[in-house]
Amino acid sequence: MLKQLSVLLENKDGALAKVAAVLSENNFKMLGFSLVDTTEYGILRIVTDKTQEAIAAFRAAGFTANKTSVVAVICKENGDMEKAFLTLSENHISIEYVYNLAADPQVIVIKVNDAAAAEEILSGKGIRLLGEEALLA
Helix, strand or coil: CEEEEEEEEECCCCHHHHHHHHHHHCCCCEEEEEEEECCCEEEEEEEECCHHHHHHHHHHCCCEEEEEEEEEEEECCCCHHHHHHHHHHHCCCCEEEEEEECCCCEEEEEEECCHHHHHHHHHHCCCCECCHHHHHC
16 A cells, blocks of 8 residues: 655745755655645645655654555556546545556556555456555665
8 A cells, every 4th residue: 555645735935845845855755746725725745755754854844744545556558547446436435536656657646535445446356556665666
């Protein structure tokens, strides 16, 4: 199972520069990310090579940061993403959001209401998943 770091950001000048500084000063690789914002705040979701250490570094820098379990689906063939989404839907697993990793072949990160069940169901249907160990190898 893949872990994602979520960082709460104020919508103000320099917030992303401060995030980039934490990443670079600690030699964290950002393997994928998604930024969603509202009027006052944004949530930066990051897949990094050192999730637990990154949480500590962001908290030390004054950010609110948490870890979340997500599912990473390898989409090598045409139709792989459709098969994954359809399988989750048929098994009543709710998708909260989706984004890409910078990977070849394409890997989509899916936040679902039950990551462990989703992994079991998807792998049971022959859908290839990417775990943290393989991503960081």
